[in-house]
Amino acid sequence: MPKGAVAITAERCKGCGFCVEFCPTHVLELSNAFNAKGYHPPHVVAPEKCSGCNLCGMYCPDFAIFGFRLQENGQAKGVSK
Amino acid sequence: MSTTDLQVHNPVEDLLRQDRIPTIWCPGCGIGTTVNSFAHALLKQDIDLNKTAIVSGIGCSGRVSGYMNLDSFHTTHGRAIPFATGLKLANPELNVIVYSGDGDLAAIGGNHLIHAARRNIDILVVCINNMIYAMTGGQAAATTPSGSLSTTSPYGSYEPELNLVQLVDAAGASFVARWTAYHVMQLERTLEKALKKKGFRFIEVLSPCPTYYQRKNNMGDALQAMLDYKKRSKIKHGCPTWETAIVPGGDIIVGEFVDREREDYLTRMRKQLGPHYSEFPPQWDEQESMGCSKEC
Numbered sequence: 001m002p003k004g005a006v007a008i009t010a011e012r013c014k015g016c017g018f019c020v021e022f023c024p025t026h027v028l029e030l031s032n033a034f035n036a037k038g039y040h041p042p043h044v045v046a047p048e049k050c051s052g053c054n055l056c057g058m059y060c061p062d063f064a065i066f067g068f069r070l071q072e073n074g075q076a077k078g079v080s081k
Numbered sequence: 082m083s084t085t086d087l088q089v090h091n092p093v094e095d096l097l098r099q100d101r102i103p104t105i106w107c108p109g110c111g112i113g114t115t116v117n118s119f120a121h122a123l124l125k126q127d128i129d130l131n132k133t134a135i136v137s138g139i140g141c142s143g144r145v146s147g148y149m150n151l152d153s154f155h156t157t158h159g160r161a162i163p164f165a166t167g168l169k170l171a172n173p174e175l176n177v178i179v180y181s182g183d184g185d186l187a188a189i190g191g192n193h194l195i196h197a198a199r200r201n202i203d204i205l206v207v208c209i210n211n212m213i214y215a216m217t218g219g220q221a222a223a224t225t226p227s228g229s230l231s232t233t234s235p236y237g238s239y240e241p242e243l244n245l246v247q248l249v250d251a252a253g254a255s256f257v258a259r260w261t262a263y264h265v266m267q268l269e270r271t272l273e274k275a276l277k278k279k280g281f282r283f284i285e286v287l288s289p290c291p292t293y294y295q296r297k298n299n300m301g302d303a304l305q306a307m308l309d310y311k312k313r314s315k316i317k318h319g320c321p322t323w324e325t326a327i328v329p330g331g332d333i334i335v336g337e338f339v340d341r342e343r344e345d346y347l348t349r350m351r352k353q354l355g356p357h358y359s360e361f362p363p364q365w366d367e368q369e370s371m372g373c374s375k376e377c
């Protein structure tokens with residue numbers, strides 16, 4: 001069970017790659033798919049490695065991704081709607 | 082498990098005007114990254130967001146005031162600091178933050194920057210330095226490192242550049258720091274500290290401009306610029322600001338350079354004027370009772 005997860009709003013992404021580069025555990029990669037604006041949004045390639053540190057969210061200039069910690073029961077910690 | 086099953090929302094979004102997103106910023110522009118640090122710093126403080134106002138000038142960074150869900154004002158070019166000064170003097174209860182770019186704050190509005198620091202007006206200034214006039218088409222700015230290519234310096238700029246932290250330190254600011262868009266966590270901590278302090282606080286944040294500065298100078302894309310910041314940055318807290326000039330290709334000195342106690346403008350004014358100073362201008366009914374009534 002991973003310690004964290006990321007939520008991606010693909011339509012906001014501009015494909016800069018900051019999140020992919022600065023994720024300390026290399027959870028993300030830019031996907032081959034396009035969003036409506038023609039950019040390649042990131043996707044999760046190693047979900048088990050995510051610690052929920054939210055560095056991807058801190059770096060994303062377009063508020064398109066953020067990480068959060070998961071509790072034992074698999075629920076998100078502190079960021080529920 | 083898919084994250085879309087979980088009902089989650091980014092805490093930063095509470096501070097953004099959702100209807101104005103996506104931003105106009107180019108892919109990889111560092112301004113949005115600094116907004117994350119700023120929003121997290123605001124959320125961690127127990128300051129009243131209803132008493133927090135953000136003021137910007139013109140430019141790419143000037144858009145920040147429009148995207149933040151705070152009381153905000155987008156002023157004319159270079160006039161963010163004078164507007165913020167008036168705001169603070171008219172309503173000293175407000176936390177006033179100026180968020181703008183280098184072209185706006187240091188060149189077009191350069192004089193205001195110097196005098197606000199000299200007067201030690203109680204405002205926080207976040208200056209996004211992308212080293213060029215970006216929104217107007219990539220002209221050389223006062224902060225463009227000498228020798229750099231830009232639309233108005235096709236043979237390389239002949240002018241020496243301004244070192245902003247040295248300038249505001251010399252003018253008397255009470256808090257001076259510099260980070261880059263790469264230093265998201267450090268920037269957040271410095272912003273938290275600066276939000277709590279009184280007096281003129283100045284934070285310069287170097288930020289990539291992939292569309293103009295990086296492209297014109299063959300410096301790669303935004304990611305390349307961020308990696309360059311990572312490689313070249315040296316953290317030196319308390320470093321004398323005259324040693325912090327940014328040399329192309331050389332070290333970028335970052336950190337908190339100045340943290341001094343100095344009476345701010347309002348405190349001095351109150352002290353000097355004593356009982357002659359009233360916090361707010363006389364209210365209408367007071368004036369009427371002083372002589373002029375509606376019937377006269």
Ligand code: SF4
Nearest residue numbers: 013014016017019060
């Ligand atoms: S940092 Fe944001 S905009 Fe850049 S690739 Fe990642 S999700 Fe997209």
Ligand code: SF4
Nearest residue numbers: 106107110141215290
């Ligand atoms: S022109 Fe430069 S500073 Fe302006 S939004 Fe684009 S990358 Fe950012």
